[in-house]
Amino acid sequence: MKGFGKSEDTQQQIIRETFHLVSKRDENVCNFLEGGLLIGGSDNKLIYRHYATLYFVFCVDSSESELGILDLIQVFVETLDKCFENVCELDLIFHVDKVHNILAEMVMGGMVLETNMNEIVTQIDAQNKLEKSEAGLAGAPARAVSAVKNMNLPEIPRNINIGDISIKVPNLPTFK
């Protein structure tokens, strides 16, 4: 969840309502929801895509093209897939920070920054490399420990929605 300048409570409320709105929609309906008061009035729309158990929700105002944002969500998901190598729900749950970093390369301060997937992946890889080189030897034991810990990951995926809202003024990017 990315929320610009909103209090935690409001953010949570937005997430709840958005989830409520989005999750009860049928498979065969359009992917746009007209703005309620919470998301900043009628100029704003919720645009979402549904992948298995995940919803990706963007909240955008009228300066964005609706179909363009749908494409953008697709780019986002494909990028996640590349960066995580076959992304699954658990990746997103356990690596929120990485999801955020990827999103930051696409949407900045609520405005679309980059839509070219290759460019995004290149930048993400370069940054990961930089991170790795900084960790150096010292990072090794930590990685080992973390690998051990990861062995007993719970298998049952909990139904968590990943949303991701990016908006101009009032708010947004990714929930949980």
Place this chain on the structure above:
Amino acid sequence: MALKMVKGSIDRMFDKNLQDLVRGIRNHKEDEAKYISQCIDEIKQELKQDNIAVKANAVCKLTYLQMLGYDISWAAFNIIEVMSASKFTFKRIGYLAASQCFHEGTDVIMLTTNQIRKDLSSPNQYDTGVALTGLSCFVTPDLARDLANDIMTLMSHTKPYIRKKAVLIMYKVFLKYPESLRPAFPRLKEKLEDPDPGVQSAAVNVICELARRNPKNYLSLAPLFFKLMTSSTNNWVLIKIIKLFGALTPLEPRLGKKLIEPLTNLIHSTSAMSLLYECVNTVIAVLISLSSGMPNHSASIQLCVQKLRILIEDSDQNLKYLGLLAMSKILKTHPKSVQSHKDLILQCLDDKDESIRLRALDLLYGMVSKKNLMEIVKKLMIHVDKAEGTTYRDELLTKIIDICSQSNYQYITNFEWYISILVELTRLEGTRHGHLIAAQMLDVAIRVKAIRKFAVSQMAMLLDNAHLLASNTQRNGICEVLYAAAWICGEFSEHLEEANQTLEAMLRPKVTTLPGHIQAVYVQNMVKLYASILQQKEQAGDKEAAQEITQLMIERLPQFVQSADLEVQERASCILQLIKYIQKLQAKEVPVAEEVIALFAGELNPVAPKAQKKVPVPEGLDLDAWINEPPSDSESEDEKPKTIFHEEEQRHSRHRQPEIDEEELARRREARKQEQANNPFYIKSSPSPQKRYQDTPGVEHIPVVQIDLSVPLKVPGMPMSDQYVKLEEERRHKQKLEKDKKKKKQKKEKRGKHHRHNSLHTESEEDIAPAHHVDIITEEMPENALPSDEDDKDPNDPYRALDIDLDKPLADSEKLPVQRHRNVETLKSPDSEAALVEKKSKKPKKKEKKHKEKERDKGKKKEKEKKVVEEEEEEEEKKGEDLDFWLSTAPAPAPAPQAQSEPALGAAVVAEPQEVKKEEREERDDEEEEDEGKKSSKHKKKKHKKEKEEKSKDKKKSKKKSHHSEEEPPESVQNGTLEDEPLPPMSSYRLLAENPFIKMTYDIQGNLQNDSQVTVSVIFENKSTSFLKSMELNVLDSLNTKMLRPEGSSVHDGIPVPFQLPPGISNEAQFVFTLQSIIMAQKLKGTLSFIVKNDEGSTHEKLDFKLHFSCASYLITTPCYSDAFAKLLESGDLHMSSIKVDGISISFQHLLAKICFHHHFSVVERVDSCASMYSRSIQGHHVCLLVKKGENSVSIDGKCNDSTLLSNLLDEMKETLSKC
């Protein structure tokens, strides 16, 4: 102890990381809150450690908790610590946390300024990137102000990765710090043509975002965007640009004409649905702006509608939705072409997707006509019944009302039907819109006189069945309609047939369970009812019945007297007393009815909602002045005014219709016609109020009902609107037959009452005559109301601050604050800047410089200085002309690219206008010959820029010369902020020295950042046919004033001018001088040496000059508010002096403009021919002036901290003025 420490450090390795935290939370579903509070405690411990890795890990976990809704603002300081870590890994964690939880109220945010600045200039591009990303989320006005300049530098970074982020974040900076927009804009514009597509798209993004809010300021960019549109292949960019054009076309219809062709091409060629859709959208916008028809428009509309139909028919719900959305835009201007797709839209009403249904509903709004209104509403009523979920049902309800009531009930032919619909709607359970229905009932009943009888009967029925409405729940919104029902029954009680019964219904004990405000209306209106019953009975001579009814009131009213609602109680007890009194009179057999009814005599007329506001304040009336002297002290302070108001209120509550004379009527009729003419929905031939006035001499109720036997006089039981549909059909049929008959014989009597019928012989929908002759009373407006549409502007709109004219040159005061350390740097900067200009040969930079030369005393935007007005005028005009040019010439294809590079040639040119004018004209003509037909707009713009200071008259002439195609007067683009008279052009550049080779003009500006420096800008103009190079400027320093030379050079060395001058070219260089005292004017002698090089060889030349530092050049235009100004004058530490100049003939406005411009003052206040002005010296002296203009003279009183400075200033001013 030691063991503990070892254990601690091993523990650290096993500190929970983010994954552990997430896992832990998932494993503690039952006691999640407890587990998390435990974790937060651990995190707090971790934050206390010195190890940055531990801290970063803790902050990372906090970020996650924040996303779960936990407040982590307490860790803000730790977050900053992590942000300032040297490793990128940690820095990124810190910035992510900051972007999630910092906001404007975070107080530690100001600590980040320097850290961010450091990161922005980090050699590692990812440090910079992460800082920019973070900053974009939490930028505050302070951060924006302090970092604007750094970010601006980054816009020209070598790495596109940084450039694009820097460009994008500028939008956020503009929002928070609007002053940065103008200085940054040239560079932003430059980025539109950045070689990297990412940067380009970011720049387009930002400009589109800006332009969306204030399109008119960006109209001049249209040619550039047009070029981008025709050349770009990036769909993202195209979509943005096309959207932008959609916002621009309403402002400039000719732009639309130009766009149609390329857009249609795109529509035909693109395979991307998103692009196609946006193209269609913009074409629609264009068509809307070109409401006057061009012949080939219908083709474009057809194309759009066709494409949209394909979208709507698509199985993809998204496309369907968008298709409907776009369709609703076409509907506004071309309803006919949409109406042919009614079938499709009605079909969408049955879609299972609510969003689509809502969109279809929107469309219906515009598709109704007299013919199909009933049918459509009937369909909607079915949906209302079927609808599940109150939101959708409420939406339907409001839509039905909207559809019916639109443009003054234009489409309703039978109001009985409408009332029945409203009554039917009251049967909806749990709607929130009871008040809406009520408002409609009231509105119709008041404004459609002919319907009152029917309305009253229906309302009586509602009152009778009130228990059905009110019983469900107390909070039921629908009981609001009882408010309307009670009022209508009371007010129009003369139409009530069974008044007794209704009165009884209103007196039922159940009524006391209604909300207070409704009860209050009940009480008030039952008296009206009572009065009319009383009259009826008395006239019939039925005294007993009259007494009976009085008795009934007396019995039942006490239940209201006991009400907890004050309003109800008050009214009830008042009325109870009245009726008791009436009873007494009745006992004495005195006829009372007439008197009682007189209480409610007169008629209420609807008043327009904004009527009060629009009454102009009569001349000479000061609303703030006391009518009487304010009461000395306490005492009856409260009581008196209160009683006054009370009386007044009562008087006004029954607004009596004043007699209206013929003249007044004619005037109103005219006004109304006007209004109708301006109303796009208004169909001229429909039954209109103006008819009414033709046969009604006054507003007195005149029965205008045409007796129409097909309308049932009374529908028994609850009315079913369906019945009306049938009846209406029959009626229409009949009417048509009748009309056909009439048509044959009626050709003679083409005047009078039947005007409407006769004038319409075609079988259009307007043909349907309404069942009633409807007289819709239009809302009353005060006489001489001021027409204004400004009521709706929201003064708090954050984007309003960005409404800035971007074509105006930049003033010094607007420059971004830059951190400066040493004097030397300031010296170098102009040089390097100039060098940069030369190298890059880019226009924006040049523009920036130009401001300096041109005008410096343009204050903040609010301040309406004459000077600004003048500049605006010129600029506006220029902008208009550029655009005019672009729009009127050049066929659709993109401007030739080669012309684009043109500016490079003149790159370093800053022309001294008056002198170069001729030359320039020639030059232009030459150029025109060169690339006739493919003149680039940019090129043209440049030329205009050069002649900026030419008189506008000249300009127009020359323009006509250069292109005589169709052109509108430039005023059409102007904003309208014009002062009454144009100001003559002014230049602050004075001649420094001149010889056959070179001419130097100069201007001196104070430097706000440094109290002992001024910058001298010198324009060097090569007048010869030779090449001038190795120019070096030197002055003889005085004790007080010294030229600032680079470190290490002696006082005798000159400063090289950082450029060379080809023939006919001019350029500007800046030199910094330090001074100690500024209270006196100074003169410095100096020399310019240079080498003249031509075919014959090169010679060494010299030119001596005298640099005059006037006192005015130490002043900096500073705006001052009148209250601050008054305080300053009161403070008493200012010295005073005054001068008087005779023989002044120029207008006061010009005079002020001159003082503002040449002496760097700003106007604080101006009253008639008297103005107060203010300025400040670079060393902080305040200078206040009071300028008064007499017949032929001007007197100036000045006040200043320093008397010498003041007298010197006044002397200078005297000189300026005596030249006028």
